[in-house]
Amino acid sequence: MSIPLTDLKLQYRSIKEEIDSAIKNVVAEGDYILGKEVSIFEEELAKYIGAKFAIGVASGTDALVLALSACDIKRGNEVITTPFTFIATAEAICRVGAKPVFCDIEEDTYNIDPKKIELKITKNTKAIIPVHLYGLPCNMDDILTIAKSYKLKIIEDCAQAFGAEYRHKKVGVWGDCGCFSFFPAKTLGAFGDGGMVVTNCEEIAQKIKMLRNHGSTNKYYYSLHGFNSRLDTLQAAILRVKLRHIDNWIERRRENALYYNNLLTGKSILTPPYDLFNSNTLYKHTFNYYTIRLDSKRDFIQQYLKDKGIYSAVYYPLSLHLQDVYKDLGYRWGDFPVAEEMQNKVLSLPMFPELTHAQIENIVEVIKEALRDD
Ligand SMILES: *Cc1c(COP(=O)(O)O)cnc(C)c1O
Numbered sequence: 001m002s003i004p005l006t007d008l009k010l011q012y013r014s015i016k017e018e019i020d021s022a023i024k025n026v027v028a029e030g031d032y033i034l035g036k037e038v039s040i041f042e043e044e045l046a047k048y049i050g051a052k053f054a055i056g057v058a059s060g061t062d063a064l065v066l067a068l069s070a071c072d073i074k075r076g077n078e079v080i081t082t083p084f085t086f087i088a089t090a091e092a093i094c095r096v097g098a099k100p101v102f103c104d105i106e107e108d109t110y111n112i113d114p115k116k117i118e119l120k121i122t123k124n125t126k127a128i129i130p131v132h133l134y135g136l137p138c139n140m141d142d143i144l145t146i147a148k149s150y151k152l153k154i155i156e157d158c159a160q161a162f163g164a165e166y167r168h169k170k171v172g173v174w175g176d177c178g179c180f181s182f183f184p185a186k187t188l189g190a191f192g193d194g195g196m197v198v199t200n201c202e203e204i205a206q207k208i209k210m211l212r213n214h215g216s217t218n219k220y221y222y223s224l225h226g227f228n229s230r231l232d233t234l235q236a237a238i239l240r241v242k243l244r245h246i247d248n249w250i251e252r253r254r255e256n257a258l259y260y261n262n263l264l265t266g267k268s269i270l271t272p273p274y275d276l277f278n279s280n281t282l283y284k285h286t287f288n289y290y291t292i293r294l295d296s297k298r299d300f301i302q303q304y305l306k307d308k309g310i311y312s313a314v315y316y317p318l319s320l321h322l323q324d325v326y327k328d329l330g331y332r333w334g335d336f337p338v339a340e341e342m343q344n345k346v347l348s349l350p351m352f353p354e355l356t357h358a359q360i361e362n363i364v365e366v367i368k369e370a371l372r373d374d
Pocket residue numbers: 059060061062085086088089131157159160180181182183193194195
């Protein structure tokens with residue numbers, strides 16, 4: 001029996017009636033663009049995160065672009081971020097005309113290393129985008145200290161970290177803006193694309209509301225160069241249903257991660273994800289991905305798993321500073337040794353709330369077999 005990386009059909013089946021009726025209602029109302037489900041979902045989500053404002057947009061990528069625009073990041077500015085992230089983080093910086101400046105990551109968390117940020121600051125630096133990779137929050141205390149002393153904006157990329165917490169406070173409200181993605185495979189996923197910006201700043205919130213809707217204040221009167229980037233009413237209605245289940249699903253992800261961790265001990269070349277379930281309450285990981293590190297044989301193990309019908313993924317196989325699209329930025333191999341090392345070692349195993357203990361036992365058994373065989 002094969003085990004997928006994530007199982008969206010299984011989740012749909014578990015809440016089919018609620019979802020179907022939410023969809024039917026929107027269709028019956030014909031309320032498709034910025035309909036009432038969007039504003040209700042924005043309120044519910046703001047409350048869940050603990051933010052004053054939430055603005056629904058078309059995707060997580062657009063959430064970053066609009067947040068950067070609303071923070072007035074533009075041509076001539078530099079934005080510091082991690083090279084070990086999905087392309088959208090850096091792409092959004094370029095989209096507003098600014099320049100991404102990469103900074104290496106920590107070996108144990110795979111997140112941006114605050115100790116290395118200051119070295120990257122120049123007179124053009126305007127913002128930092130910390131990415132809470134896989135669902136694990138960044139070290140926000142240290143990042144905030146740096147941002148304060150250099151007067152930099154912080155835009156959190158929370159695309160993989162819905163519901164994650166740092167010091168018992170959800171990610172998204174630590175900086176000036178928090179950006180979420182509702183891409184189907186994210187912890188809170190829609191049935192298509194969707195995104196959200198959360199903020200405690202009314203001025204930024206107003207600006208994003210205008211930007212997502214062609215820069216208009218009143219219909220057919222425009223005061224900003226805007227975008228067409230609205231969260232669909234249908235997606236909002238689906239997400240409202242899912243938001244009611246999210247805490248339960250996050251708990252099941254964490255429980256599955258703990259189960260994996262306990263079974264995966266005792267292999268010296270294999271390191272489970274940094275979570276600190278017991279000893280450290282600073283971080284609450286929500287495991288959008290359950291990512292292990294294999295000091296050798298990563299590709300062999302991925303293939304071995306696949307041959308047994310178990311799907312895994314590498315997030316990400318080539319750090320952004322080495323991508324063709326950024327060759328004009330002038331980076332080279334060796335610039336970010338930790339990111340370059342981790343791209344060859346990380347492997348994300350199947351992770352979703354409905355994953356069973358028996359499936360996890362099976363996956364771990366196959367990994368141990370692969371390590372024995374070779
Ligand atoms: C998914 C993701 C995004 C982009 O979200 P989309 O909704 O796919 O546009 C941005 N940053 C990170 C880290 C992501 O994982």
